[in-house]
Amino acid sequence: MDKLSQAQSELREMDALAASDSPVHRLHPLCKLLVTVCYIVTVVSFPKYDFTGLVVMVLYPILLFQAADIPVSTCFYKLRVVLPLVCAVGLVNPFLDPTPWMQLGNLTVTGGVVSMVTLMMKGIFSLMASFLLIATTPMDSLCAALRKLHVPSILTTLLLLTYRYIGVMLEQVSVMTEAYKLRAPGQKGIHISAWGSFLGQLLLRSMDRAQELYDSMLLRGFQGEFFYADVPPCKASGIVYTLVCVLAFAVARLVPVTSLLGNLFVG
Amino acid sequence: MIQFQNVSFSYDSAQSVVENLSFTIGKGETVGLIGANGAGKSTIMKLLLGLIQGQGEITVDGLPLNKQNIPAIRQKIGFVLQDSDNQMFMPTVYEDMIFGPRNYGLSKEETERRVDDVLNRLGLSELKHRYNHKISGGEKRMAAIATILAMEPEMILMDEPSTALDPVNRRTVINTIRQLPQTKLIASHDLDMILDTCQRVILLSHGNIVADGDAEAILRDKALLEANRMELPFCLQGYPH
Numbered sequence: 353m354d355k356l357s358q359a360q361s362e363l364r365e366m367d368a369l370a371a372s373d374s375p376v377h378r379l380h381p382l383c384k385l386l387v388t389v390c391y392i393v394t395v396v397s398f399p400k401y402d403f404t405g406l407v408v409m410v411l412y413p414i415l416l417f418q419a420a421d422i423p424v425s426t427c428f429y430k431l432r433v434v435l436p437l438v439c440a441v442g443l444v445n446p447f448l449d450p451t452p453w454m455q456l457g458n459l460t461v462t463g464g465v466v467s468m469v470t471l472m473m474k475g476i477f478s479l480m481a482s483f484l485l486i487a488t489t490p491m492d493s494l495c496a497a498l499r500k501l502h503v504p505s506i507l508t509t510l511l512l513l514t515y516r517y518i519g520v521m522l523e524q525v526s527v528m529t530e531a532y533k534l535r536a537p538g539q540k541g542i543h544i545s546a547w548g549s550f551l552g553q554l555l556l557r558s559m560d561r562a563q564e565l566y567d568s569m570l571l572r573g574f575q576g577e578f579f580y581a582d583v584p585p586c587k588a589s590g591i592v593y594t595l596v597c598v599l600a601f602a603v604a605r606l607v608p609v610t611s612l613l614g615n616l617f618v619g
Numbered sequence: 620m621i622q623f624q625n626v627s628f629s630y631d632s633a634q635s636v637v638e639n640l641s642f643t644i645g646k647g648e649t650v651g652l653i654g655a656n657g658a659g660k661s662t663i664m665k666l667l668l669g670l671i672q673g674q675g676e677i678t679v680d681g682l683p684l685n686k687q688n689i690p691a692i693r694q695k696i697g698f699v700l701q702d703s704d705n706q707m708f709m710p711t712v713y714e715d716m717i718f719g720p721r722n723y724g725l726s727k728e729e730t731e732r733r734v735d736d737v738l739n740r741l742g743l744s745e746l747k748h749r750y751n752h753k754i755s756g757g758e759k760r761m762a763a764i765a766t767i768l769a770m771e772p773e774m775i776l777m778d779e780p781s782t783a784l785d786p787v788n789r790r791t792v793i794n795t796i797r798q799l800p801q802t803k804l805i806a807s808h809d810l811d812m813i814l815d816t817c818q819r820v821i822l823l824s825h826g827n828i829v830a831d832g833d834a835e836a837i838l839r840d841k842a843l844l845e846a847n848r849m850e851l852p853f854c855l856q857g858y859p860h
């Protein structure tokens with residue numbers, strides 16, 4: 353399978369992943385959304401040198417991966433394109449901040465290195481949490497949850513349509529590259545001379561398809577408001593989950609858990 | 620009832636795709652819309668659905684097609700698109716099938732009943748929870764037809780419904796069309812299918828009606844068909860009349 357049809361099928365796999373079943377999948381989408389937002393806010397709010405405090409936050413994604421029965425490798429595989437970008441953000445820090453932070457044998461760790469690692473962890477943790485949300489909640493339920501929060505329907509519809517249209521566009525790219533490759537055997541990628549017309553065609557075709565998709569929605573009574581899958585009322589389990597998570601995040605953020613544990617063992 | 624009165628349309632002002640078209644389709648009729656590629660079959664269907672606007676007057680059940688009536692008219696008509704990929708946009712067949720009925724405010728139970736009923740009728744129960752991207756082109760076409768039937772429209776438009784179907788599915792579609800009591804307009808150049816399903820045929824060429832009348836008479840007219848870039852239906856080719 354070439355890269356593009358792979359990207360396309362991966363997007364679809366996310367749909368399938370979200371539609372599978374586990375205790376996490378069964379949680380109320382609104383609870384998951386709230387917890388995810390809380391998690392990201394907490395993670396991001398750690399001070400830039402608080403590497404040790406932040407480490408504890410890894411527990412949430414790890415536990416959730418277990419409970420949702422999703423291999424962590426799947427997450428990293430799917431995020432392989434964005435992860436390096438997120439990590440690259442902190443790369444200049446070691447040069448900007450050379451103050452010594454701690455001593456590991458002969459090695460001096462500077463403040464810049466610590467803040468770089470902290471920043472990378474923040475990025476990776478936030479990505480993992482978002483991934484978990486999307487991998488355990490179908491896009492429709494997520495939008496339905498947003499609607500319950502009184503997010504305007506124009507935004508949720510936009511979100512849902514964008515999500516669908518990315519698929520349409522990828523599909524179009526893969527059809528066109530296939531057609532191109534069949535007529536340019538032995539050539540790697542698309543020759544630069546064809547980029548212009550390729551992109552132009554891609555845009556036109558995707559727009560045509562998007563238009564027709566939209567028409568077909570209109571013809572079936574779509575009136576700007578998606579009829580989302582029914583969101584059942586929030587069960588006690590959802591409320592408990594939300595409360596426990598939010599409480600745990602608050603503790604992790606406000607109490608220096610790692611150093612306390614450290615003191616416990618080291619004395 | 621569907622009525623076109625002097626309808627003209629062009630995508631760009633240079634050349635009109637449909638010219639001064641007039642015809643009437645009565646309640647319960649099954650009409651085949653035939654013509655070579657580019658004759659204007661799809662365009663006529665889009666005009667009827669108000670997806671594109673031309674000159675002239677179109678009425679559906681006495682309602683003139685205008686901005687105000689479009690929602691009501693669209694609710695009466697089910698349209699099976701030429702390209703099923705553009706019709707099936709939800710993750711699963713089931714979600715696509717409930718999209719229309721739920722939009723029109725049907726209850727969950729009623730929707731569920733319709734979905735199961737249609738899938739049973741078409742022998743597709745197995746497809747219900749399959750992912751749209753994991754079924755074949757032919758299966759997707761069948762599923763697309765199912766989504767429209769689940770809406771139980773008063774009229775059905777089908778744009779080349781038999782393309783991409785294997786013989787068994789093609790036969791199923793033909794039998795289904797024959798059993799549906801609704802008014803039907805079927806665009807196709809599968810003339811054998813048209814012969815099997817339609818009593819009346821409208822033959823188009825370059826957006827003009829060349830012939831309109833009894834299906835058998837037109838589909839047996841070798842000279843007329845060949846003059847318009849078509850051939851006799853296969854089942855008639857061996858027996859000259």
Ligand SMILES: Nc1ncnc2c1ncn2[C@@H]1O[C@H](COP(=O)(O)OP(=O)(O)O)[C@@H](O)[C@H]1O
Pocket residue numbers: 630631636654655656657658659660661662663
């Ligand atoms: N979106 C469009 N823009 C411009 N021309 C179009 C468009 N769609 C169709 N046409 C032209 O209109 C004519 C009729 O097309 P269509 O109704 O799709 O034919 P059919 O369905 O009978 O094959 C063709 O000549 C085609 O080139």
Ligand SMILES: [Mg+2]
Pocket residue numbers: 660661662701778
């Ligand atoms: Mg057509």
